[in-house]
Amino acid sequence: xxALMPHFIVERPGVLSLIQDxxxxxxxxxxxxxxxxxxxxSFNWCHNLLGNAHTCSAIEVVIGGLKLISQSHxxxxxxxxxxxxxxxxKATPMWHTFEINIGDVIEFGFATQGLRSYFxxxxxxxxxxxxGSCSTVVREKIGGLSGDALKQGDQLPVFVDTDNxxxxxxxxxxxxxFIPRFxxxxxxxxxxxxxxxxxxxxxxxxxxxxxxxxxxxxxxxxYRLQGTKITANKTQMLSExxxxxxxxxxxxxxxxxxxxxxxxIGGYPKxxxxxxxxxxxxxxxxQGDYVHFEAISIEQAxxxxxxxxxxQSLIQIVKKAYK
Numbered sequence: 001x002x003a004l005m006p007h008f009i010v011e012r013p014g015v016l017s018l019i020q021d022x023x024x025x026x027x028x029x030x031x032x033x034x035x036x037x038x039x040x041x042s043f044n045w046c047h048n049l050l051g052n053a054h055t056c057s058a059i060e061v062v063i064g065g066l067k068l069i070s071q072s073h074x075x076x077x078x079x080x081x082x083x084x085x086x087x088x089x090k091a092t093p094m095w096h097t098f099e100i101n102i103g104d105v106i107e108f109g110f111a112t113q114g115l116r117s118y119f120x121x122x123x124x125x126x127x128x129x130x131x132g133s134c135s136t137v138v139r140e141k142i143g144g145l146s147g148d149a150l151k152q153g154d155q156l157p158v159f160v161d162t163d164n165x166x167x168x169x170x171x172x173x174x175x176x177x178f179i180p181r182f183x184x185x186x187x188x189x190x191x192x193x194x195x196x197x198x199x200x201x202x203x204x205x206x207x208x209x210x211x212x213x214x215x216x217x218x219x220x221x222x223y224r225l226q227g228t229k230i231t232a233n234k235t236q237m238l239s240e241x242x243x244x245x246x247x248x249x250x251x252x253x254x255x256x257x258x259x260x261x262x263x264x265i266g267g268y269p270k271x272x273x274x275x276x277x278x279x280x281x282x283x284x285x286x287q288g289d290y291v292h293f294e295a296i297s298i299e300q301a302x303x304x305x306x307x308x309x310x311x312q313s314l315i316q317i318v319k320k321a322y323k
Contacts (some may be wrong), residue, residue: 003038007072007121010154010238014065014108019125019144019156021057023135028241028264036133036260037144038220038283039116041180041278042080046118049077049097049172049317056124057134059150061117064110064152064201067105072160074099077172081114081284083290096173114284123159137261139221143189161242167169168288175316180280185211185290186292188257188282190247190277191301198232198269199249206230212255212291225291229253231267245274257282275301277308 010017014104020043023036037060038045044054059066064083077097078085085092092098100121111117123311127134136144145154156206196204212227226264230253242248248256248268257274258266259282274282275296282291296304 005028005072005157007070007160007173008106008125009069009071010066010152010156011069011105011151012065012067013150013154014061014063014067016062016242017066017150018060018062019057019127019138019150020126020135021124021129021133022055022135022281023260024131024143024148026135026137027131029156030131030133031259031264032140032142033137035263036131037118039080039118039280040262041054041280042116043118044173045095046077046079046120047124047317048229049079049095050120051172051173052074052120052122052124055122057127058118058124060291061108061119061158062115064104064106064108064117066119068106068156070100070106071101071102072100073101074123074160075157076106076119076121078108078117078119079112082128083111083114083117084109085117093173097171107138111189115286116283121158126157126159130279131174136218139261143305149270154294170321171316173320175183175318178315182281182284184285185292186277186278186281186285187292187294187306188278189294189296189301190272191273191275191296191298193246193270195232195269196271198234198272199230200233203206203230204306205270207255208295211293212293214285214289214291218285218287220259222258222262223254223291225255225257227254230255230271234269237267237269239265242266242270243273245276245279246270247272247274259283275304277304 059298141147212225217224
């Protein structure tokens, strides 16, 4: 039997802290975007280490500064951007489960490498879904506790299994060699779209041979880049659905890579789409970081995804007893 009760109080919300689950799907006909974790690898491994389903919710902590007070005895985990995390002032390793007691204070410093970290507990946070998901999309005022980022005084309930209140008897941690490193210069693999012939061969070569800088205009909706100008030979088109990772080329010729909170339709030409796996890396980048593009075929994209699934199955989990 499971009982619902508040477990964490937000003492300080940090720069931007959002409740996210796997995402909101099948609602684009209503104009609702998918939301969900910007870095799926880190989000999924937070839940893997806790023994949760990937549909469970977590807090996406952008940059840092979050401070929580626990109201239960449970197990927690933090993954993602390299961020100082303390429990009652004592440093706690990331990618590593840890015991949380009633009254414990969990505090996030500011990310030193990467941008987004993920925190959850066994069973996840019990947030009422809206249109099939509790993922927060601030622009749409949907998801989370009130369609907005966490605020001071918010209470975050979780499910507690009263028959097994502490479901893990030992620490789970990813072996250090499998923990991702977040770089300031990354390569994004791109599948060209059907509108690629709206661009000259010269512009396509420029696109794939240039280095682009991430501008100050980046968020969960998309990343606007700065660099070599790319021009489509068509400027007028009907609005159409936009996929995750689509690369729009607006009138100024500066690419925009669209992410989880993107609009559902748009009318800019699209040169192609970034491989979904590479969006995890992009979401950990910040202003001033650099992006290169590499063209791949659809067949190569499928093969890369299959190889990644196999590689993730080889990730080693280290177990040891709690002190």
